[in-house]
Amino acid sequence: PSVYGFEIYDKPDVSYSDIGGLNKQIEEIREAVELPLLKPKLFEEVGIEPPKGVLLYGPPGTGKTLLAKAVANQTKATFIRVVGSEFVQKYIGEGARLVREVFQLAKEKAPSIIFIDELDAIAARRTSSDTSGDREVQRTLMQLLSEMDGFDNRGDVKIVGATNRIDILDPAILRPGRFDRIIEVPLPNYEGRVQIFKIHTRKMKLADDVDFRELAEMTEGASGADIKAIATEAGMFAIRNEKTIVSREDFIKAIEKIMKKDKKLPEIKG
Numbered sequence: 293p294s295v296y297g298f299e300i301y302d303k304p305d306v307s308y309s310d311i312g313g314l315n316k317q318i319e320e321i322r323e324a325v326e327l328p329l330l331k332p333k334l335f336e337e338v339g340i341e342p343p344k345g346v347l348l349y350g351p352p353g354t355g356k357t358l359l360a361k362a363v364a365n366q367t368k369a370t371f372i373r374v375v376g377s378e379f380v381q382k383y384i385g386e387g388a389r390l391v392r393e394v395f396q397l398a399k400e401k402a403p404s405i406i407f408i409d410e411l412d413a414i415a416a417r418r419t420s421s422d423t424s425g426d427r428e429v430q431r432t433l434m435q436l437l438s439e440m441d442g443f444d445n446r447g448d449v450k451i452v453g454a455t456n457r458i459d460i461l462d463p464a465i466l467r468p469g470r471f472d473r474i475i476e477v478p479l480p481n482y483e484g485r486v487q488i489f490k491i492h493t494r495k496m497k498l499a500d501d502v503d504f505r506e507l508a509e510m511t512e513g514a515s516g517a518d519i520k521a522i523a524t525e526a527g528m529f530a531i532r533n534e535k536t537i538v539s540r541e542d543f544i545k546a547i548e549k550i551m552k553k554d555k556k557l558p559e560i561k562g
């Protein structure tokens with residue numbers, strides 16, 4: 293479901309067990325987002341304000357969206373996803389209004405989580421140039437900051453931002469009471485890749501020669517999204533050979549194909 297630039301899911305179907313290799317990050321987001329939504333009294337009793345917003349940063353395809361969806365699912369919160377770049381590209385002159393509407397909707401549908409993907413597109417540090425596009429981005433950012441400052445953070449609206457470019461963010465966005473928890477979501481290490489291979493082959497029939505440890509060793513530098521693509525591609529190789537059981541060889545061909553494609557892409561997107 294998509295209204296203007298945002299999508300609403302009443303309850304995403306992602307759970308923590310669908311996320312590989314991010315145990316520490318899951319723990320952190322549960323503490324910062326899930327706990328205040330489920331046990332607001334706890335924070336009142338202790339006399340502290342719960343975090344309002346969490347920023348997830350790291351390379352593309354590492355599970356930032358998955359984390360946000362899983363925490364929404366766990367809390368039964370409404371999940372509202374907006375994409376920073378779409379705000380300012382598609383709706384010139386409307387960015388600020390859309391921000392206002394998203395927050396309004398989040399309050400109506402509370403408990404809710406606003407997930408802002410590609411946050412850098414609306415929250416990049418100011419540069420010296422002053423084109424009308426930049427001013428539009430500025431207005432959108434100002435509206436976002438004022439919405440974040442304006443709502444009561446004992447309330448049941450939480451904001452999760454995501455970016456691949458934390459280095460270019462305006463420091464104003466990271467101040468206390470805004471995105472005040474910062475969680476790095478890196479590329480998976482060896483153990484993480486083993487787990488992610490397991491997750492994305494759950495529904496596949498695998499030949500006995502498939503060894504996740506070997507596949508993980510061969511895919512250093514791959515993201516979770518790459519591993520998902522490898523599993524799909526391995527399945528495609530099996531289908532082309534008229535098999536329904538996927539073998540080691542299918543995976544190796546898939547790894548070659550996906551890892552090669554990956555290298556041709558530029559290092560940083562956005």
Ligand code: ATP
Pocket residue numbers: 310311312313314351352353354355356357358359409454455456480488491515516517518520
């Ligand atoms: P982007 O910055 O490009 O928006 P992202 O970090 O939000 O990327 P996701 O959208 O969460 O990435 O991941 C894309 C897909 O890759 C997911 O739907 C999932 O299938 C797979 N994936 C990524 N990371 C993981 C992970 N840690 N465990 C399992 N699957 C993963």
